[in-house]
Amino acid sequence: MDRILITGALGQLGVEFIKYFEKSNSFVLATDIKTPKEKLYCQFENANALDKERIDSLVKKHDINIIYHLVAILSANGEKNPFNSWKLNMDSFQNIAEISVKNKIKKVFWPSSIAIFGTESKLDFVSQNPLMNPSTMYGITKLAGEKLIEYYFNRFGLDIRSLRYPGIISTETVPGGGTTDYIIEMINAAKKGENYCCFLSENTKLPMMYIDDAIESAINLMSVNRNNLSISNSYNITGFSITPIQLLNEILSNGFKIKVDFKPDFRQQIADSWPKKINDSISTKDWGWKPKFGLKESIEATLK
Ligand SMILES: NC(=O)c1ccc[n+]([C@@H]2O[C@H](COP(=O)([O-])OP(=O)(O)OC[C@H]3O[C@@H](n4cnc5c(N)ncnc54)[C@H](O)[C@@H]3O)[C@@H](O)[C@H]2O)c1
Missing domain, CATH: 3.40.50.720 (NAD(P)-binding Rossmann-like Domain)
Structure with missing residues (x-):
């Protein structure tokens, strides 16, 4: 056990x-x-x-x-x-x-x-x-x-x-002080009917993943036979990539009303040094990784 x-x-x-x-x-x-x-x-x-x-x-x-x-x-x-x-x-x-x-x-x-x-x-x-x-x-x-x-x-x-997790999207807890926290903060503001000031510029593209995929991927990786693993440190993994303006448009298209200002702070510099997109094909090959939640599904699920 x-x-x-x-x-x-x-x-x-x-x-x-x-x-x-x-x-x-x-x-x-x-x-x-x-x-x-x-x-x-x-x-x-x-x-x-x-x-x-x-x-x-x-x-x-x-x-x-x-x-x-x-x-x-x-x-x-x-x-x-x-x-x-x-x-x-x-x-x-x-x-x-x-x-x-x-x-x-x-x-x-x-x-x-x-x-x-x-x-x-x-x-x-x-x-x-x-x-x-x-x-x-x-x-x-x-x-x-x-x-x-x-x-x-x-x-x-x-x-x-x-x-190597990208930004994880979930709303059960307050965000832990990461550079991708804006996504959770904007969604929470929309749910509460509040406006939001985003700390990244509107076209900053970053990779993200819905929480269910984050958990399932870890469980799958942990259950696979070690001999199948060709990577000895940490696997690239991603769900989809998104910018703050795309997130705003998704929120609006789901019927929520929110006004968002963009005022980049010190986190912009961090985001600019991070990937826009991740190649996770080795995870797919070695242990069958495939995300269940794309951009639309993730935002919809989180807004619910
Ligand atoms: N959330 C993400 O987007 C993300 C992305 C990439 C990697 N990760 C990694 O996933 C892991 C979990 O991230 P998370 O988002 O759940 O972080 P989090 O900040 O939400 O949670 C960390 C937890 O650790 C606890 N903690 C802090 N100091 C402690 C101590 N000295 N002893 C015991 N507990 C302590 C905190 O109270 C908190 O509950 C981390 O290793 C993080 O680097 C997270």
């Missing part, structure tokens, strides 16, 4: 993984530094991912054999305090790797990000392994994490699997 530990379980992705596993017969221990506001349908423990002894004791106590490590400071928040961003993102990952090796954890899921790419990565259509020159501390921590995935596999046989 899968006995799963989720770290950062109360964030945008974590709450959706909890919902997904609720339908399975896996045991789930959700952990976070925050306390849940609502009842969770799995076990929960407050735990700081930087506290290695605490996480290690929870792994032992609950006989954990799979870990979803979701703790991170995201791109825009990371730029507000890059020193903290490096510390949390890297030290928590190192803790999980060490705990996993010592406790013979079967598999770890750790999300990477499109933030690992940079202006040298041929941003119009980014391949699996281009030149990478991330400009944010967040992107640097993700790239370093990808190198560690390979290292720990070669050194200890630790099976860490990873996806």
Whole structure:
């Protein structure tokens, strides 16, 4: 039986993984530094991912054999305090790797990000392994994490699997301080009948993915036979690409009334160093990746 530990379980992705596993017969221990506001349908423990002894004791106590490590400071928040961003993102990952090796954890899921790419990565259509020159501390921590995935596999046989997620669209939680948060903020404003000031320019194109696809892709990657995986660090993956003006037009065409101003801030520079489109053909080939939600379906589903 899968006995799963989720770290950062109360964030945008974590709450959706909890919902997904609720339908399975896996045991789930959700952990976070925050306390849940609502009842969770799995076990929960407050735990700081930087506290290695605490996480290690929870792994032992609950006989954990799979870990979803979701703790991170995201791109825009990371730029507000890059020193903290490096510390949390890297030290928590190192803790999980060490705990996993010592406790013979079967598999770890750790999300990477499109933030690992940079202006040298041929941003119009980014391949699996281009030149990478991330400009944010967040992107640097993700790239370093990808190198560690390979290292720990070669050194200890630790099976860490990873996806380079684009911006994830969901409205269950408040956005976590990333550069693609505008999409959730604009949709939430439209639902509340409010106007919105977008922090990116209207034609900034970025890759995105609907939350159901984000969860299902991770589950599929985690369930496939390791021998099928030709990528030893992290897989490119995407749903569709969209600009703020396209999003606004979709919202209006779904009958919502909203006025949007465009006032780019420091996040524009981050977005300009990120991919416009992602080539995820190796994910399709290796483990059958195919998004279920395109642009229209994702926006419609989120507006509902
Ligand atoms: N959301 C996206 O668009 C996106 C895109 C690419 C990659 N990712 C990656 O997916 C993962 C999850 O992202 P998310 O959007 O759910 O992030 P989030 O910011 O919504 O959630 C992170 C969670 O970690 C918790 N946390 C923070 N510090 C902690 C600590 N010291 N100990 C324990 N918990 C702590 C927070 O309370 C929060 O609940 C991250 O690794 C992120 O880099 C997310």
